[in-house]
Amino acid sequence: MEKTYVRAGWLIDGSGGPVQNDVLLELENGRFSSIRPAEENLQQDLARVTDLSHCTVFPPLVDSHIHLFMSSTTDRQTRERQLVADCEELEPAIARHLHYLFSHGVLAARDGGDRGGCAEAFSRSPRMHPEMVLRSAGRAYHRQGRYGGLIGRAVPADKSLVKTYLEDAKEGDLVKVVNSGLNSLHVFAKQTEPQFSQQELEELVEAAGQRGQKVMVHANGREPVRRAVAAGCHSIEHGFFMGEENIRMMAEKGTYWVPTVFTMKAFGLNLDANRTTADAKVIEKNVEHQLDQLRLARECGVRVALGTDAGSLGVLHGESMVEEMKLYKKAGYSLSQMFHAATVVGAEMLGIDTFSGIHEGGRATFLVSRGAPSQLPRKILYLEAIYRDGKPSDLYRKNPVKHVD
Numbered sequence: 303m304e305k306t307y308v309r310a311g312w313l314i315d316g317s318g319g320p321v322q323n324d325v326l327l328e329l330e331n332g333r334f335s336s337i338r339p340a341e342e343n344l345q346q347d348l349a350r351v352t353d354l355s356h357c358t359v360f361p362p363l364v365d366s367h368i369h370l371f372m373s374s375t376t377d378r379q380t381r382e383r384q385l386v387a388d389c390e391e392l393e394p395a396i397a398r399h400l401h402y403l404f405s406h407g408v409l410a411a412r413d414g415g416d417r418g419g420c421a422e423a424f425s426r427s428p429r430m431h432p433e434m435v436l437r438s439a440g441r442a443y444h445r446q447g448r449y450g451g452l453i454g455r456a457v458p459a460d461k462s463l464v465k466t467y468l469e470d471a472k473e474g475d476l477v478k479v480v481n482s483g484l485n486s487l488h489v490f491a492k493q494t495e496p497q498f499s500q501q502e503l504e505e506l507v508e509a510a511g512q513r514g515q516k517v518m519v520h521a522n523g524r525e526p527v528r529r530a531v532a533a534g535c536h537s538i539e540h541g542f543f544m545g546e547e548n549i550r551m552m553a554e555k556g557t558y559w560v561p562t563v564f565t566m567k568a569f570g571l572n573l574d575a576n577r578t579t580a581d582a583k584v585i586e587k588n589v590e591h592q593l594d595q596l597r598l599a600r601e602c603g604v605r606v607a608l609g610t611d612a613g614s615l616g617v618l619h620g621e622s623m624v625e626e627m628k629l630y631k632k633a634g635y636s637l638s639q640m641f642h643a644a645t646v647v648g649a650e651m652l653g654i655d656t657f658s659g660i661h662e663g664g665r666a667t668f669l670v671s672r673g674a675p676s677q678l679p680r681k682i683l684y685l686e687a688i689y690r691d692g693k694p695s696d697l698y699r700k701n702p703v704k705h706v707d
């Protein structure tokens with residue numbers, strides 16, 4: 303097959319290293335066959351060079367924590383309906399949310415669960431988005447009487463977590479466990495009790511490992527997070543108020559962390575729509591505290607994968623990637639570092655080898671945004687093109703994003 307070339311004004315390769323200027327990408331058989339400085343190499347094959355010297359090129363985005371069954375809408379009726387609807391009723395919304403994600407260059411995502419396992423069922427159906435990869439947790443496990451009913455199934459009080467899991471014969475590559483409550487919007491840094499013992503979590507991690515499944519754990523607060531990390535779970539979701547010791551233990555054990563900062567901020571932005579007695583000042587302090595933890599996690603070398611909790615109130619699928627990235631910037635992340643968390647680390651956590659960043663020999667699947675890197679992350683909202691295996695995606699070109707919820 304013949305070689306083609308793309309001249310990129312700027313390249314963010316996803317490794318976390320510095321942005322490169324004026325690069326010539328050589329594409330062959332859907333892969334990058336070489337990546338070189340453009341200036342010295344442009345004498346050859348000029349006719350086959352696509353000139354993107356006014357653009358920035360970067361790897362496909364990965365949203366490591368979403369919920370497809372829920373719209374981010376502030377319309378209370380829609381939200382309440384989605385919490386009780388069956389899979390058939392939810393299907394159009396799930397398809398729409400996938401389209402929003404795709405339109406913002408999110409080519410892979412991890413769904414954190416829903417009550418009916420609808421997102422997981424959809425991902426296996428012929429109606430699944432043809433150009434996206436979805437990993438889904440299906441129905442998350444929570445202890446009967448505790449938080450988690452909206453996104454999963456209860457483990458009865460007299461039954462162990464692993465027994466319930468084994469009886470379910472759960473398929474797929476992920477298991478989700480809810481091991482704490484939600485964060486308080488009234489009392490700063492309020493902790494909740496863990497839902498499961500460390501032994502129960504250990505048993506689950508082992509049983510899941512035998513089926514080749516990874517365990518993602520919703521956990522906020524010191525003890526709920528400590529037990530999950532010590533039990534060897536694969537990732538901590540949210541992790542608000544987990545504290546320095548847990549952050550250091552995660553760095554040591556290689557546990558992934560998905561901090562979902564924007565979802566907390568969005569609660570504050572939508573207080574009226576939420577019509578709760580939530581306290582704006584508490585929410586603001588929660589956000590600040592999480593950013594401090596994120597700063598520390600970066601210093602300690604924790605594998606941070608960017609996730610938005612899209613579907614949560616005011617957290618739009620796709621668009622909220624930009625909001626989450628802006629918060630990483632506030633926590634001291636450089637542009638390259640935030641793209642690293644939003645691309646390569648997420649892909650690695652999800653086990654998607656084909657999205658391992660832009661490097662020689664890798665798949666030529668990448669995003670193009672108009673302008674210099676200084677326009678990012680904002681320009682993710684208006685991508686110039688999505689390339690898949692060396693060619694621009696028609697699906698992207700022909701289906702502009704239009705939010706209806």
Ligand SMILES: [Zn+2]
Pocket residue numbers: 367368369414611
């Ligand atoms: Zn979630």
